[in-house]
Amino acid sequence: MIVIESLTKHYGPIAAVDGVSMTIERDSITVIVGTSGSGKSTLLRMINRLIEPTSGRVLIDGRDTASESGHRLRRHIGYVIQGYGLFPHRTVAHNIATVPRLLGWDENRIRPRVAQLLEALQLDPAVYSGKYPHQLSGGEQQRVGVARALAAEPAVLLMDEPFGALDPIIREKAQDDLLEIQRKFGTTMVVVTHDIDEAFRLGDRVAVMSAGRVLQYDRPEVLVTHPADPLVARMTGSAERAMRLLSLTTAGEAALPLTPGEAGTGGPAVPASASLRVVLSELLWHGSESATVIDGDGTPRGRLTVAAILARARAR
Amino acid sequence: MRRAATVLRLGALGLLLAFLLVPQRFAPLFAPLAHGGAPAIYDQGNLAMLALAHLTTVLAACLGSTVVAVALGILVTRASGAEFLPLSRALVNFGQTFPPVAVLALAVPLIGFGEKPTLIALFLYGLLPIFENTVVGLRSCPAAVLEAASGMGMSARQRLFSVELPLAMPLILEGIRISLVINIGTATIGSTVAAKGLGEVIIAGLLSNNTAFVLQGGLATGLMAVLLYDGVAALERRLYRNY
Amino acid sequence: MSSPGLLMRRPAAARHTAVLAGIDRLGALLTLLGAAGLFLLPFVLFKANRIVPGDSRSVAQVLPLWASLGFEAMLAAVAAVALLIANGPLRLAAALGGIVGLAMALAAAANALTPPHNIIVRVAPGGGFWLLAAALGLLATDAITRMRPGPGVRVLLLGLFLGAAGLALTHGTFDNVSIVREYSLHASAFALAARQQVLLSVGSLGAAVIVALPLGILCHRAPRLKPGLLGALNVIQTVPSIALFGILMAPLGALAAHVPLAAAVGIRGIGAAPAVLALFLYSLLPIVANTVAGLKRVSPATVEAALGMGMTRWQTLTSVELLLALPVILTGIRIVLVQNIGLVTIAALIGGGGFGTFIFQGIGEMATDLVLLGAIPTVVLAFSAAVLLDALIEVLDRARQ
Incomplete structure (x- = not known):
């Protein structure tokens, strides 16, 4: 668990991050989303102390991050950036082994770990271990970057626009892979992005930042249904891609089974042929949490909730 | 193509060694250039020893300039040395307009004749390309790589030695190569201030109007410079073919 | 980022x-x-x-x-x-x-x-x-x-510095300082040396530009020629100057001895001829290499556009490509000029004249003042050339953008 307490960073008179407090749950993915200059990268970099805060503190599993030197702290926190920053003079295996070597791991422990990570990221160790970064495609570099960040089994993984340099098709695949990795290794991940679709797709919880402050920090569906700020509403409203996905699925396909005796218990009735997008806007319009899906002849066929629709949107 | 280049290199090296070790064998080649019964082969000293002295002076000076220039280059690219960066770059630019002979000539009044002024002139002049390339090399490390290095928990020193310097190394080596070649040439001029080296042969030829001597000294230093230049270039390619 | x-x-x-x-x-x-x-x-x-x-x-x-x-x-x-x-x-x-x-x-x-x-x-x-x-x-x-400071200010500062130094020297304030005293002893030889120094360095540069520009264009048009030509010129650069001067003495001496016409136009084994030839050879590489680099910098689209507007290949080359490549070519010329001014001093060893005469004479006589009389003007000349050409390059580069 990461606890951020009134974290502030001033550059001269300007506050890049202004009194941010938030708690990041264990083994979850938290996404910080905002426009450039919103302070999201500064906030992320203060967690691993690449930037020293002006005031406030960060606790990881109850321990103040300021209690040890910055570079020692960072060896236990994975870090992935846009462009990855792979060391061009080192092979893939050598790159991945960087932090374990800094920590003084035994070579007999490093080698299998590198192979395990390469396999987990769908890179054949026999093929990729000896390659140099410039011999890899963008997607492969990204995966090596993630493997390198995970090498020393960090409890926390920080990612700053990790998919920013990928083209859209590879990006979706990389996002899926990340969700898979998270399930597999159970790491607490904090991801910074400017892309609201990416935020909704990845985040268990999403923090929207603007001008150094966190406007809202909650589950994605809450951001959509109950935006705390006009800016949040505008950003979530622009989550077009997710919406487009919703318009491709009908209410009949997505309907949840009715529990016996519950028929017609509340909310608007929607036809099974309507798209989820229509259902969602209907629900938001009525301020209702759930709707009843009805057949052409009016018989209730199932039930839909806002949460279920958003879950579908995120699962593509 | 590559095999031909290797044969050429080995041939040049063999020719240089043969000429330095048994110069008399080459007398018939140079005889037509020596007029009026003058000796065809330099006879006032051992060519191999002169070449060795020449090379030693150049390498010693180059070693010194490498250590100092790289250290200075590291210093001015750290946050704590940033104040000195603009001036040091201006100085290098200015220094490169300094003719090598002038450096040598100005060193003589300060330290006197012999090896020392040559060594100091070579050292000073050799600093410039190495310093310049070190600074450029260190400053052109990609920002993402540096950020990743810090982000993974490298200390400033670890980052310098295991990321920045290795990445700057090809450029630093190139600086050393330029410095070496300039110095081999400048060291020949050192003979005008009584430093031991192959310049002696050329100067002797110029003074006694014996073209055979001039040609011998010139060819030997020229071959040495080309071989050294080529050798360091080959080393660079071998070390850094991966990136 | x-x-x-x-x-x-x-x-x-x-x-x-x-x-x-x-x-x-x-x-x-x-x-x-x-x-x-x-x-x-x-x-x-x-x-x-x-x-x-x-x-x-x-x-x-x-x-x-x-x-x-x-x-x-x-x-x-x-x-x-x-x-x-x-x-x-x-x-x-x-x-x-x-x-x-x-x-x-x-x-x-x-x-x-x-x-x-x-x-x-x-x-x-x-x-x-x-x-x-x-x-x-x-x-x-x-x-x-x-x-x-911008290029104009830099040139102005240089002019002020040179002007002040010249004024101070002619005014007599420093007449009792050793170097000025040495100068007054060699005043006429100094004027001659200055002329030779400039003529030799600029003359060999001019000859090199005439040859190197077409060679650079050729390399740009026929990339197959590039590695061979640049490699050969690179080898010439690595030959120590004093050796190259010496080596050229032999064929030029032979030429003068066997071809009366060559001797009549002033070609000798020693003196200016081998110096100019050696400097010319040294000058080729930077100019050819920078011409190639400069032409490479011109985008193909620009050339297309010029041809598309009906310009001939020749017009495209002279009024578009070379013009756009000019700052880079001038950078090569700057390198050569500064390098030549320095190398001319060595030409004094083979009777080429210039400030090097004082340097080597001073070394021979162990007269420090004489060494300085040769070295200081050489440095000032090289430095002035660098400042002037840098300013020119910057002005052209700005005009380009």
Whole structure:
């Protein structure tokens, strides 16, 4: 668990991050989303102390991050950036082994770990271990970057626009892979992005930042249904891609089974042929949490909730 | 193509060694250039020893300039040395307009004749390309790589030695190569201030109007410079073919 | 991506700089350098004649008490500015003031030590003078660098510097300083050497441009030729200058001996001919390489457009491609010119003339002043050429954008 307490960073008179407090749950993915200059990268970099805060503190599993030197702290926190920053003079295996070597791991422990990570990221160790970064495609570099960040089994993984340099098709695949990795290794991940679709797709919880402050920090569906700020509403409203996905699925396909005796218990009735997008806007319009899906002849066929629709949107 | 280049290199090296070790064998080649019964082969000293002295002076000076220039280059690219960066770059630019002979000539009044002024002139002049390339090399490390290095928990020193310097190394080596070649040439001029080296042969030829001597000294230093230049270039390619 | 992470400093280091925030560290270094020059090394060397080694004299030993105290107070004021004031123009003014004061002190010391009508004794600037000059010069350079003057201002500063130096020399203020005395002994030879130095370096450059430009264009058009040609020119560059001068003496000597016409137009084994030829050969590589690089920089779309508008290949080359490549080509020419000015000094060894004549004669006679008489103008010439061409390149580069 990461606890951020009134974290502030001033550059001269300007506050890049202004009194941010938030708690990041264990083994979850938290996404910080905002426009450039919103302070999201500064906030992320203060967690691993690449930037020293002006005031406030960060606790990881109850321990103040300021209690040890910055570079020692960072060896236990994975870090992935846009462009990855792979060391061009080192092979893939050598790159991945960087932090374990800094920590003084035994070579007999490093080698299998590198192979395990390469396999987990769908890179054949026999093929990729000896390659140099410039011999890899963008997607492969990204995966090596993630493997390198995970090498020393960090409890926390920080990612700053990790998919920013990928083209859209590879990006979706990389996002899926990340969700898979998270399930597999159970790491607490904090991801910074400017892309609201990416935020909704990845985040268990999403923090929207603007001008150094966190406007809202909650589950994605809450951001959509109950935006705390006009800016949040505008950003979530622009989550077009997710919406487009919703318009491709009908209410009949997505309907949840009715529990016996519950028929017609509340909310608007929607036809099974309507798209989820229509259902969602209907629900938001009525301020209702759930709707009843009805057949052409009016018989209730199932039930839909806002949460279920958003879950579908995120699962593509 | 590559095999031909290797044969050429080995041939040049063999020719240089043969000429330095048994110069008399080459007398018939140079005889037509020596007029009026003058000796065809330099006879006032051992060519191999002169070449060795020449090379030693150049390498010693180059070693010194490498250590100092790289250290200075590291210093001015750290946050704590940033104040000195603009001036040091201006100085290098200015220094490169300094003719090598002038450096040598100005060193003589300060330290006197012999090896020392040559060594100091070579050292000073050799600093410039190495310093310049070190600074450029260190400053052109990609920002993402540096950020990743810090982000993974490298200390400033670890980052310098295991990321920045290795990445700057090809450029630093190139600086050393330029410095070496300039110095081999400048060291020949050192003979005008009584430093031991192959310049002696050329100067002797110029003074006694014996073209055979001039040609011998010139060819030997020229071959040495080309071989050294080529050798360091080959080393660079071998070390850094991966990136 | 800008990365604030690079600005990261350890807290300890930050605290350390905060304490010293008021003091300029470069200023501190230069002050130490100047103080060492002032107190530890001789300000001038007094010699009974031009060859013998000199006796050390400090400022206090030579100048009257009020003058030496005034001089030291002036230097202290400059040091205070260097240490405490960050304003660029003010630092430059202080440095220039210091340089003028230093020069006046040297002239005064020379006048004080020279008996009337004695032209045998020599008063040469000593290590202390040179160190002070270096510290003040560095202060001025740093101030100028931080002010980032445009090309026009830089040329103006150079002109002012040259003008002031020329005025001071002709005015007679420094007549008793050893180097100026050496100059007055060699005035006519100096004028000749200056002409030779310029002619040899510019002449060989001109010849090289005429040959190297077409070669560069050729390499650009037929890339297959490039590695071979550049490789060969590279090998020429690695041959030490003195050796190349010497080696060229042989064929040129033979040419003069066997072809009367060649001898008639002034080609000899020694002298200017091998010097010009060697400099010409050295000049080829930078110009060819930069011509290729400059032409490569011109985007194919621009060439397409020019051809599409109905320009002929020749018109495209001369009025589009070469024009756009000009700044890069000029950079090559700058490298060559500065390099040639330096190399011409070596040509003196084979009778090529130029300032090198003084240098080598001075080395032979162990006359330091004569060495300086050759070396200082060479450096000034090379430096001026660099400043002028850099300014020109910058102006062209700006016009391009």
